[in-house]
Each structure stands twice: as C-alpha cells, then as structure tokens.
Amino acid sequence: MTLKTSLALVTVLAVAGAAFWTTRSPSEAPPPPLAEGEETLVDVLVPAEFSPQARMGRMAFDAICAACHGQNAAGRAGYGPPLVHRIYEPSHHADASFFLAVQNGVRAHHWPFGNMPPQDGLTRADVTAIIAYVRELQRANGIE
DSSP states (O other): OOHHHHHHHHHHHHHHHHHHHHTSOGGGOOOOOOOTTOOOSSOOOOOSOOOHHHHHHHHHIIIIIHHHHOGGGOOBTTTBOOSSSGGGSTTTSOHHHHHHHHHHOBOOOSSSSOOBOOOTTOOHHHHHHHHHHHHHHHHHTTOO
16 A cells, blocks of 8 residues: 555545544543553554554554544443454454444443444445454454
8 A cells, every 4th residue: 555545544534533523412522532551451462464454444443443442442441342352253243243333333232331323434345444453453362
C-alpha cells in the first residue's frame, strides 16, 4: 500500500469517526481519549507481523473501535470489553456477529458496559478488515 493510499484511508476513517461521534446523543458522549499507559482489561500479545488485510483493519480499528474496545482490542475499563477474549472466539461469536454488531449495535449481555450503538460509516470491507485484525490478535493469544 502506498503512503498516499494509507493517508486517504486514515482521512476517510477519521471523517467517518467524527460523523459517528457528532450524531450521538449527549447521553452517548464519546469516551475520553486513550491515555498513554492506560490500564487495559486483558494483556494482549501483539504479533510481530499482520497480514495486509489485518494491517488495514488495525488502522480502521484504531480510528473507530479503540476508543471503547481499547488498544489492540484489550478492552477499556468503563467503556468496552476486550475482543481478545474467549467470549469472542469464532465458535461463539462468528464473523457474522461482528457485522451485525456494527450494523445494528448490541444490547449488553456478556459485560456490564452498557449497549453498543450501531457504528455508521464503516463499509463491509472495513468491517472485514477489522475482523481480520481481531482474529489475528486472537490467534496470537491462543483464541481460535
């Protein structure tokens, strides 16, 4: 991927993220920015390399998902669960569940973080790449 393509993707994701946050109601205010060294809910071993698709997914995840699900999908206390967790292993939450979560939101059922609103502005290709990133993180942490 060229630098120009990467910058274009980051710009598109930033605009999509801004559109999402500005359409939320005051009761659904965005979480504060991630603090350096912020404690995560689980320890995540990050692979040395990701596939090209997962690298794209990582950029999308960092732009849209990390605000609640934490860096490297390790969860964020008070905001969102870790996706690198056995609850989200493919046999329990298939890839289709990620597509549905993005499209429809999720009612809280496994964790005490409240409901997840739908995530507007992500294409099917974006979600596919995010899933690739999360699945590669999961495999690196023994979740298959």
